[in-house]
Each structure stands twice: as C-alpha cells, then as structure tokens.
C-alpha cells in the first residue's frame with residue numbers, strides 16, 4: 001500500500017506505531033518464552049507482561065493488578081457482560097447506540113437466557129438522558145453497560161455521572177471505552193465504575209490484544225478458564241501483543257497533553273471547510289461533546305458508498321458508519337437512533353483522524369470531497 005494514501009479511518013483501526021513494532025519484534029525474536037516458565041527466557045517474557053500491565057494501568061489511573069489482558073475489546077466486553085450475570089440477576093441496562101460487540105451479545109442473552117435488556121435511546125445529537133438512565137436502574141439490574149465514546153459519531157456519554165448514579169443504586173457498571181482510551185484523560189480513581197474495556201488496535205497497538213479493567217474487590221468469572229492472569233483469563237499470554245499494548249499506552253499517555261486538541265482542531269478545520277462547500281451537509285452529534293478526531297457527515301441526497309469509492313480511488317480511506325457493518329448496506333443503528341432517516345444514514349461518511357494525520361492531508365480532503373460530490377451529482381442529473 002502506498003505511503004501517499006491519506007488514512008482517515010482510525011476508529012476502524014490504527015496504524016501500528018513503530019515503537020510497538022519494535023517491542024513486538026523483540027518479543028518474537030528474543031523474549032519468546034512462556035511467561036509461566038521458570039527459566040530465564042520465560043522470566044524475560046513475564047517481565048514484558050508485567051511492564052505492560054503497569055503501563056496500561058498508568059494510562060487509566062488503575063493499579064496493575066486491576067488489568068486483565070484479553071484478545072481485544074470484544075472479549076473484554078463479553079467477559080464483563082456475561083460475568084455480571086453470575087450475581088443471579090437477569091436485567092441489563094444499556095444504550096441503543098452501543099457497538100455490535102455489546103448489542104449482539106445482549107440479543108443472544110435475551111433470546112437464550114431470558115435476560116431482560118433495557119436499551120436507552122438518545123436524542124438527535126446522540127446524547128443520553130441521565131434522568132431516564134437513573135430510572136432504568138432497578139434493584140433487579142445486574143449491570144449497566146455504556147460506551148464512553150461512540151465509534152461512529154465520537155459523541156461522549158457522561159460516564160462520570162452515570163458511574164455515580166450506578167454506584168448510588170448499587171448497580172455494577174461496565175464501560176466500553178474502546179474509542180475513548182488514549183483520546184481523553186481517564187482516571188479510574190475518580191470514576192467509580194467497576195469494569196472497563198479497551199482495545200489495542202484503536203491506539204496504535206496491533207489487532208488481537210486488549211484489556212479489561214476489573215476494580216479491586218469485584219468478582220468476575222472468566223470466559224476462558226486457566227491459571228493465567230491470576231485465573232481471570234486462561235490461555236498462554238500473547239506476549240508480543242501485550243508488550244506492544246503497553247508501549248502504545250505509554251505513548252498515548254505522553255501524548256494526552258497535546259494530541260486531543262490537535263485532533264479537535266484538525267477535525268474542526270475539516271468540518272468547517274466541508275460544511276461551507278457542501279450545501280445541505282450536516283455533522284451528526286456536532287452539538288454534543290465529542291472526542292477530537294471523529295466526524296460523521298451526512299451529505300444531502302448522495303449515497304456514501306459512491307463517495308467512498310471515489311475517495312478510495314483518489315487515495316483517501318474513510319468509511320460509512322462502522323467498519324464492522326461496511327460489508328452490508330444496512331443503515332447505521334446509531335444514526336437511526338439519533339433520528340436520521342434510513343436514506344440520510346446511508347448518505348453518511350465517517351472521517352476518523354489519528355496521530356499521523358497532518359494539516360496538509362486535511363486540506364487535500366477538504367478540497368477534493370466537494371469536487372467528488374458535485375461530479376456524482378452531475379452524473380445523477
């Protein structure tokens with residue numbers, strides 16, 4: 001793939017940071033031992049996982065013992081949700097705009113285990129109503145599960161407030177922070193949530209590694225049984241992936257002071273230019289608090305699929321709604337929940353910016369997209 005491509009699909013996945021590649025290579029070449037082995041090569045691998053655990057914990061304001069390494073965000077989410085049912089209660093409160101990793105599992109639990117799933121709606125800007133949330137959490141509720149930042153729109157949920165409400169009601173709280181970790185400061189000493197999921201490949205580590213934060217004292221059965229991760233997640237550790245996740249967490253922590261505002265200003269620049277050049281275009285969630293780099297743009301009367309194809313041919317990678325549903329032409333459940341018509345949802349493009357994007361790239365996209373749209377309109381006329 002040519003280096004000249006402009007990659008604006010960072011919410012789907014990110015480029016692996018060179019520092020992470022280096023950490024992985026060292027594990028593959030030299031620290032290839034099994035962390036459970038007692039010899040020197042096993043000890044070297046164990047040292048890598050211990051370092052990574054401390055690095056991930058530091059990014060979250062957690063303690064290393066509260067971090068369980070998983071195969072990614074989906075597994076972490078599954079462990080938190082499935083495990084929460086061990087308390088015997090069968091009611092889970094969530095939102096209508098969660099990632100399929102949450103919603104598809106909940107649908108399965110509803111049909112196969114009779115779990116009552118309460119899905120809270122959002123307003124036209126993708127915001128949650130805290131009064132509605134408070135009311136939904138009853139004594140019978142096993143878990144509240146909410147995402148921190150939406151993968152399609154970037155809209156942030158009020159997780160601090162939700163955590164306080166859940167704690168006051170005695171309801172366990174899991175947060176899918178896959179799109180928030182490394183993008184906003186998170187200090188779990190200040191936010192009383194119980195479980196939090198994150199994924200390596202959204203923060204410049206590779207795919208296939210993630211972590212679940214389990215607050216000290218909270219009981220959560222494993223999905224995979226075995227002695228690793230202190231019995232909380234069996235299977236021999238993915239040491240190269242874990243080492244890379246640790247390095248990615250350290251890089252993200254160092255960058256948190258400057259990167260979010262840099263990404264916000266790049267995104268604002270893109271949105272200002274496109275809204276001025278494309279009559280009828282609108283930003284979804286534009287009035288809500290959002291993470292810096294995400295822009296969900298609905299183009300009036302033009303299918304996203306055609307625009308994305310032209311962008312791709314011009315060397316620009318973006319997506320329509322969530323990447324996971326890119327194979328289908330179903331309108332995004334997130335945009336429908338925000339009140340968009342199916343047609344408007346299918347006319348929506350997501351640009352998601354990341355560490356390696358530059359002002360010059362944004363200018364190129366801002367000048368090219370209006371030309372693509374008017375070309376397509378002329379073809380259709």
Ligand code: PLP
Pocket residue numbers: 011012071072073074075099101147149150151176178179198199200201208210
């Ligand atoms: N949650 C959110 C908000 C996501 O954006 C994603 C990935 O797109 C996931 C969960 C799943 O993470 P993973 O791909 O690591 O399983």
